[in-house]
Amino acid sequence: MDLQTSVFLLFVLFTAGHSLSCYECISLTGSCADQQEKPCPSGASKCMSITSVSKVGDISINEKIKGCAADCASGSMNLGIVRTSSACCNTDRCNVQDAPDPSTNVPNGKKCYYCDGKSCSNTVSCSGSEDRCITATESSGGQTVVVKGCVSKSLCGTTTSVRDVRSESCCEGNLCNSAKSVTQSFLFLCCSLLSFILLH
Template sequence: MYLLALILGSVLLPEAYTLRCFECMPSGNTGSCKPKEQICTSPDMCGALRITQYQGEFELLDISKKSCFSPDKCEKGSVSYGWGRAVINSTCCSTDRCNNNNAPKPGVLSANGKKCYVYNDQNITDILSCVGNEDCCVSATVMTEGRKISVKGCASRSMCSGSGSAQMTGVLSDIRCCQADLCNSAGGVGVSLLLLVAPMVCFTLLS
């Protein structure tokens, strides 16, 4: 009797933990796709991710994707470079097809009192007021036109480690985050955010 119960449990238990989520992986920067159903494996969750890119107040890109997410990929955060910002917002849930809606757009992000060095659009070092949950100063390098160029700004801690940092791999390298005000010291050569926007979004959607 116990053997029969063990066999039935081993057969039925995986089915009981199967989670079904919507999957929508847009190609390029169109931001649109037709959702389809996807079967996840435990301990995955249903997730919706939204990447929004701004130059000043102008919205450059707004792309959403849906898929099975591991809990560590349910990230919220932003990276700011003074005249531009990339915001990642996500929602996760654990019931069948619960990721029907897109993750919401970020609201207005208020200054949080933290200060970091940044390069302005003339590549001159300036001081940036961080917003939202940007609790770190960041220094990194980007490869553009065969050259490694320094960038600086504010970043959420989730963008400095874990899956948030992984989403930046291939775009930003040598990411260094610190928590004290103005700890990302002032030297180096800057780069326009516009050089980062397209590759960053494309890579994030494919990761």
């Protein structure tokens, strides 16, 4: 066997058998203590970790998600009743740490409008790296659903391939995402938007 063939076969042996490994976990209790290492499927090039805090009235849910992703971005989003923080990396088992708790981010002085299911004239204080305001809409069953809030620049544009989201835009400046809107089924779009960012 000549030298070129030997080098080629050696290269194939070392590169073909290696796929990215990430920790996986889905928890509604706020703890990923039972995370398991899993090999990623073909096409997944990053490991992600998500922390999401939802609060409706007196009910609060702290969710942690970890896994493989085809692509993702690190940043945070505040949609009023839902705050999310994501961390992405591209080496084996690099998502061992949880994404930061978004409710501990320090306010940065920026404000955006958010929707509560009845009105989009509420304001929310942005924090951490949330330097943009977001507006996302979808049409479902003849109704227009609107979600607004604060978002990190790195997450702007990541929602364009969400099946149910018809438009998404980010803007700079306080309250640049306008208060007027038509809104129904608020939580449905909110879940669609978050699931894409979390699992894409």
